[in-house]
Amino acid sequence: MKPSGPALYDAVLLDRDGTLVEDVPYNGDPEKVRPLPGAREALDRLRAAGLRLAVVTNQSGLARGYFTERDMHAVHARIEELLGPFDHWAICPHDDTDGCACRKPAPGLVHEAAGALGTAPRRCVLVGDIGRDMAAALAAGATGILVPTPVTRPEEVAEAPAVARDLPGAVDEILRRDRAVRPVVPRTGRAGTVLVARSDSAGDVLVTGPGIRAVAAGAERVVLLCGPRGRAAAELLPGVDEIIEWPLPWIDGSPEPVDPDDMRRLTARLAAVGADEAVVFTSFHQSPLPLALLLRMAGVPRISAISDDYPGSLLDVRHRVPVGVPEPERALSLAAAAGFALPAGDEPVLRLRADLPAPAVDRPAGDYLVVHPGASVPARACPPERCAEIVAALAADGHRVLVTGGPGERELTARVAAAGGTDLGGTTDLAGLARILAGARCLVVGNTGPAHLAAALGTPVVSLFAPTVPFGQWAPYRVPTVRLGDAGAACRDTRAARCPVAGHPCLSGVDPARVVAAVRRLVPG
Numbered sequence: 001m002k003p004s005g006p007a008l009y010d011a012v013l014l015d016r017d018g019t020l021v022e023d024v025p026y027n028g029d030p031e032k033v034r035p036l037p038g039a040r041e042a043l044d045r046l047r048a049a050g051l052r053l054a055v056v057t058n059q060s061g062l063a064r065g066y067f068t069e070r071d072m073h074a075v076h077a078r079i080e081e082l083l084g085p086f087d088h089w090a091i092c093p094h095d096d097t098d099g100c101a102c103r104k105p106a107p108g109l110v111h112e113a114a115g116a117l118g119t120a121p122r123r124c125v126l127v128g129d130i131g132r133d134m135a136a137a138l139a140a141g142a143t144g145i146l147v148p149t150p151v152t153r154p155e156e157v158a159e160a161p162a163v164a165r166d167l168p169g170a171v172d173e174i175l176r177r178d179r180a181v182r183p184v185v186p187r188t189g190r191a192g193t194v195l196v197a198r199s200d201s202a203g204d205v206l207v208t209g210p211g212i213r214a215v216a217a218g219a220e221r222v223v224l225l226c227g228p229r230g231r232a233a234a235e236l237l238p239g240v241d242e243i244i245e246w247p248l249p250w251i252d253g254s255p256e257p258v259d260p261d262d263m264r265r266l267t268a269r270l271a272a273v274g275a276d277e278a279v280v281f282t283s284f285h286q287s288p289l290p291l292a293l294l295l296r297m298a299g300v301p302r303i304s305a306i307s308d309d310y311p312g313s314l315l316d317v318r319h320r321v322p323v324g325v326p327e328p329e330r331a332l333s334l335a336a337a338a339g340f341a342l343p344a345g346d347e348p349v350l351r352l353r354a355d356l357p358a359p360a361v362d363r364p365a366g367d368y369l370v371v372h373p374g375a376s377v378p379a380r381a382c383p384p385e386r387c388a389e390i391v392a393a394l395a396a397d398g399h400r401v402l403v404t405g406g407p408g409e410r411e412l413t414a415r416v417a418a419a420g421g422t423d424l425g426g427t428t429d430l431a432g433l434a435r436i437l438a439g440a441r442c443l444v445v446g447n448t449g450p451a452h453l454a455a456a457l458g459t460p461v462v463s464l465f466a467p468t469v470p471f472g473q474w475a476p477y478r479v480p481t482v483r484l485g486d487a488g489a490a491c492r493d494t495r496a497a498r499c500p501v502a503g504h505p506c507l508s509g510v511d512p513a514r515v516v517a518a519v520r521r522l523v524p525g
């Protein structure tokens with residue numbers, strides 16, 4: 001049966017040398033073309049799934065005169081003979097000295113291929129064997145999957161948003177992710193009232209948006225249970241009819257003790273919703289089961305959640321998701337397991353409601369960048385002195401820089417902005433920040449809520465990403481991004497709230513010159 005709901009991808013873009021065929025340096029000879037094992041069968045599976053295919057390849061041998069365009073076309077004809085047809089070939093003929101916009105890691109080839117295939121980069125996935133491929137994909141807003149070879153450097157593997165063992169493995173992942181967000185058995189008729197839950201911070205609530213929209217498309221009414229730190233984000237989400245704000249002590253990072261009376265009041269409040277079912281969204285390190293128990297006590301007859309722990313009779317739909325799936329897709333896959341899909345025409349991207357509350361401050365006029373130095377979790381914040389150097393470097397490169405932060409971050413933003421920016425710390429609520437980010441050419445930020453706010457607005461992000469959690473899961477979703485910071489630092493995958501490594505090396509080592517270069521890659525001209 002054909003799955004329902006919009007597909008995750010329209011097209012797969014493939015690097016050539018080392019990904020489709022053996023890397024023979026500057027090859028102009030069709031006789032030397034050797035496909036990598038399983039490539040033909042893997043590509044045919046993508047073709048059979050209705051995905052369009054393009055090759056995106058740097059061929060600096062043209063600029064260097066190592067082979068002619070005619071030689072290259074003979075090589076490509078041989079590749080098509082062996083691997084089947086491609087819908088487009090996007091080729092950069094330049095070398096590094098040309099400063100072109102197409103040579104990977106620049107995103108030009110991804111834009112070209114997506115355009116030629118009649119789609120957008122955010123609806124493409126790029127498979128390649130080196131860091132340049134991943135950087136080009138991210139800078140265009142496409143998904144990247146690295147298929148390392150023995151020459152791929154360890155830091156390129158550490159930085160990649162996703163890694164597969166080879167091309168057939170990458171194809172398995174692409175098809176699996178697409179199947180996961182679309183119900184095999186769609187619902188007959190709409191659900192009544194559905195209670196959806198997503199605790200934790202603004203960013204957590206924002207990345208759950210696509211999953212909540214899928215539920216809303218198949219329900220009469222959606223009631224969202226969130227925590228105090230996610231409330232402002234919940235108010236920005238489309239598809240939410242009512243919000244219940246309640247802290248859940250088993251989710252919060254610095255939780256209050258469990259108060260039996262408070263739990264009884266919460267259970268009564270949940271019962272008063274009269275929900276026909278509930279969908280409990282969580283992060284990969286959170287358990288839905290304590291809330292599922294309260295929902296059962298509140299009389300909710302059908303409960304769906306992701307749980308690796310055995311749920312007994314607490315869940316009706318127990319869904320499981322492998323590590324590394326982007327959080328928005330993780331949420332969509334839970335909605336799909338519960339029978340809900342995004343409606344036709346609603347893309348799997350982050351979105352905000354069209355009728356945002358009126359802003360407390362006007363959006364600044366003219367061109368500007370935003371630097372947001374704070375983070376909801378200290379281990380994910382770039383040190384203030386380094387943020388100040390970044391502001392100074394961007395200002396020196398001719399940018400107008402606005403520095404944003406919450407009411408509790410005024411001291412931080414004042415210090416960072418003093419280096420050459422304008423301090424807007426504490427002047428906006430989350431909706432106001434959304435207005436500012438909507439007009440920004442680019443946001444420089446850590447892995448925290450405003451990164452996801454920018455993604456929901458289509459504003460490119462220079463992500464100063466502490467590797468305490470997987471980049472592939474928490475990267476700004478489907479928006480042009482450059483990842484900076486040491487992906488292989490000792491704090492990797494610790495989920496630490498405070499950096500466990502002296503000197504906070506994953507972010508304190510970010511070179512301001514690389515931030516300037518990242519902005520140039522994302523915002524040409």
Ligand SMILES: [Zn+2]
Pocket residue numbers: 092093094100101102103
């Ligand atoms: Zn080029």
